[in-house]
Amino acid sequence: MALLLRRTDESDLPIEVIGVRPDRLRGMPPAEIGRFPIRHGNRTVPLAEVFQIKGDPSDERIDFEGNLRNVHRIGAQMSAGRIVVDGCTGWHLAAQMSGGTIEVSGDAGDWVGAEMTNGHVSICGSVGDLVGASYPGSRRGMTNGTILVGGSAGAEIGRSMRRGTIAIGGACGDHAGLGMIAGTILVFGSCGRYPGAEMRRGTIGLFGGGPVPLLPTFRRAGRFRPQFLALIERELRRTGFAGVDWPSGKLDLYHGDLLSLGKGEIWTREGGGLA
Amino acid sequence: MDPSRTVDDRRIWPDSVCTACGCLCDDIVVKVKGDRILEAQGACSIGEGHFLGNRRGDGPEAWIHGEPANFDEAVERAAILLAGASCPLVIGLQECTTEGHRAAVELAESIGGGLEVPGVSATILSLQSVGEVTCTLGEIQNRADFVLIWRADPVRTHPRLFSRHVLEPRSDFLPGGRNDRFLAVVDIRETTTLKEADLAIPMDEGAEVEALWLLRALVKGIAIEAEQIAGVALKDWQALVERFRAARYGAILYDGRSNGLSVRGIHSLVRELNERTRFVVMPLHSGGNGVGARNVLTWRTGLPGAVRFVEGQGPLSSDAGLPSATAADAVLVVSGNPMVMDNEPTTEVRRKIPRVLLTGNQEPHPQAAEVVIRTAAFGIETSGTVYRMDGVPLPLRAVVASRFPTVEAVLRSIEHRVRERRA
Structure with missing residues (x-):
């Protein structure tokens, strides 16, 4: 039986549920779970003050319900288990997570999966900026794992990411894959300015069609259908990433960013061209 | 003395x-x-x-809900508001001495709130990711034989910059003054500064990042296929890069309000230029003491742009923390215009949040905030320390006495009341 946490009040103050994760709460008696400290504004309060608690997390599953837009850090640093969110969450969802699964039926804020090292995150709605990104002053963003977003994403997704996959069903903002070290970003809607700026290696697929606003430090490398595409399509379909229009023909390949190593790849639909 | x-x-x-x-x-x-x-x-x-333009302020020393009030009542009201909030936020801090900044940090800590200096995040983020090769204005004054002004108009915004620091001064290294220096200007508009340039490059609006990436590529010797970038022919950009290479000591100055990838591009360009010759970079900040605020925040908390204090924890970064501006339930605006705070989410959101405003404005609007407390005018009626845009601290002296207390004194009084209430 899963542990159900239902938010009952409607206050706009930020709530941070640091440590409320299946691997941490498993085996904890219900009274202790109710006393688990979380941040509410500038105070530390027991979990039971903000959430109505039902069930137990013995099967390593936590369900969140109610108004969660200002509930931040859901699933942050989680290492195992499953979190299911019915609604929209705040910032830092799945940040620094190292294992397990998180599913969100609505939207999520900035920093989804920032610096995550493994695990699977899937969001039906849209997300904010800096998906899978590195925190300020940090050298690496996500180093493994998968982030699937049904809707659109904001700016600087995959900043300094080292490995792992980010797939965005809708559009994405500016500077996707900024300073990317390696890994894969796929965007099925339109794309903001300067994707792949300072990328070293890694793959960015911009499959929204239409012109792609690339920097002058990217160079056209050819037009063909890469073999990896069928593999990644099959794998993402298997994990439930559906409803997007996968490109069927050849793709255009650009190499860059020549300022930093230049081994990165940007793939666009055939004849997409530069903006 | x-x-x-x-x-x-x-x-x-x-x-x-x-x-x-x-x-x-x-x-x-x-x-x-x-x-x-x-x-x-x-x-x-x-x-x-x-x-x-400074005139002696008259009228009441404070207002509560638009009604005149005395100083003690206003401080009491501000303390009740801030101490009672669960997520208070202190913003502004540009027109304030270093002593005032210290008091603001201490107040934020005692109310368990956030503290934000608006408009510096791009410079800080680029500093944290690519670093900053910089110097004092004195060094530019004595050594820089090449100056590039990137999208700024200092002739209009910093009128004495060229004559005092950057272009005209003579030194042992540059005995000819202006004649020994080369001025290049890149901008999107016909500015006054552009007219003074030895090499002027007017480029297309919104294409700064392409231009910077191109310059970085040319500096690194990477071949570029395009004939024209940002509306400027490739050979013109190459001419600028030749000038970079010929410089013994180059300085790039840009608008301190620039954001995002442009700042990162400029800082990276300067870093890469240092592989061949000496180059420095400096943002041209506007007036006030925003640089001081950044310094004080760093030495008091370790975090330069935004910080928040949570019960039982050390200071936490809020650069990458939480959407504090929208989440706040009480805001203290220290010496600034609450309507033009540039990281304001929307005026709508902010309007619903109760506000305390400390202002040195001579004719403040009594309705600008729930509590408005008047302070001595910054720069004229206050003594203390201020930071120049190159990070050099300078002593500020009050040349005229004020009827009103300093920002520091008001913040200390509020903090005192907050502590009294807690006790």
Whole structure:
């Protein structure tokens, strides 16, 4: 039986549920779970003050319900288990997570999966900026794992990411894959300015069609259908990433960013061209 | 020590600091009669406006809900509001001395709130990701034989920058002054600065990042296929890069309000140029003491742009923390115009949040906040320390006395009341 946490009040103050994760709460008696400290504004309060608690997390599953837009850090640093969110969450969802699964039926804020090292995150709605990104002053963003977003994403997704996959069903903002070290970003809607700026290696697929606003430090490398595409399509379909229009023909390949190593790849639909 | 002297009925203040722009000229001679400033010798037009526009503020010392109130009532009301909030936020801090900043940090800590200096995040983020090769204005003054102004108009915004620091001064290394220096200007508009340039490159609007990436590529010797970038022919960009290479000591100055990838591009370009020759970079900050706020925040908390204090924890970063501006339930605006805070989410959101405003404005709007407390005018009626845009601290002296307390005194009084309430 899963542990159900239902938010009952409607206050706009930020709530941070640091440590409320299946691997941490498993085996904890219900009274202790109710006393688990979380941040509410500038105070530390027991979990039971903000959430109505039902069930137990013995099967390593936590369900969140109610108004969660200002509930931040859901699933942050989680290492195992499953979190299911019915609604929209705040910032830092799945940040620094190292294992397990998180599913969100609505939207999520900035920093989804920032610096995550493994695990699977899937969001039906849209997300904010800096998906899978590195925190300020940090050298690496996500180093493994998968982030699937049904809707659109904001700016600087995959900043300094080292490995792992980010797939965005809708559009994405500016500077996707900024300073990317390696890994894969796929965007099925339109794309903001300067994707792949300072990328070293890694793959960015911009499959929204239409012109792609690339920097002058990217160079056209050819037009063909890469073999990896069928593999990644099959794998993402298997994990439930559906409803997007996968490109069927050849793709255009650009190499860059020549300022930093230049081994990165940007793939666009055939004849997409530069903006 | 009071360096002023009195001649007839006039008090003369030598070497006064002008806070009207980021240059912080410290050679202004201010002549005062009673509480009126008669003359600001040596000041530029902006500086003159700053000194001569100062008038003794009259009317009440504070307002609560638009009704006149005395200082103690207003401080009490502010303390109740801030101490009772669960997520208070302190913002502004540009027009405030370093002493005031310290008091603001201590108040934020005692109310368990956030503290944000608006408009510096891009510079800080680029500093944290690519670093900053920089220097003082004195070094540029003595050594820079090449100056690039990137999308800024200092002739208009920092009128004495060229004559005092960047272009005209003669030194042992540059005995010819202006004749020994080369000025390049890149901008999107026909600015006054562009007209003074030895090499002027007017480029397309919104194409700064392409241009910077192109310059970085040319500096690194990477071949570029395009013939025209940002509306400028490739050969013109190459001419600029030749100038970079010929420089013995180059300086790139850009608008301190620039954001995002442009700042990162400029800082990276300077870093890469240092592989061949000496180059430095400096943002041209506007007036006030925003640089000081950043310094104080760093030395008090370790975090330069935004910080928040949570019960039982050390200071936490809120650069990457939480959407504090929208989440706050009480806001203290320290010496700034609450309507033009640039990281304001929307005025709508902010309007619903109760606000306390400390202002040195001579005619503040009584309805601008729930509690409005008047303070001595920054730069004219306050003494303390201010930071020039290159990070050099300068002593600021009050040349005219004020009826109103300093920002520091008000913040300390509020903090005192907050602590009393807690006890």
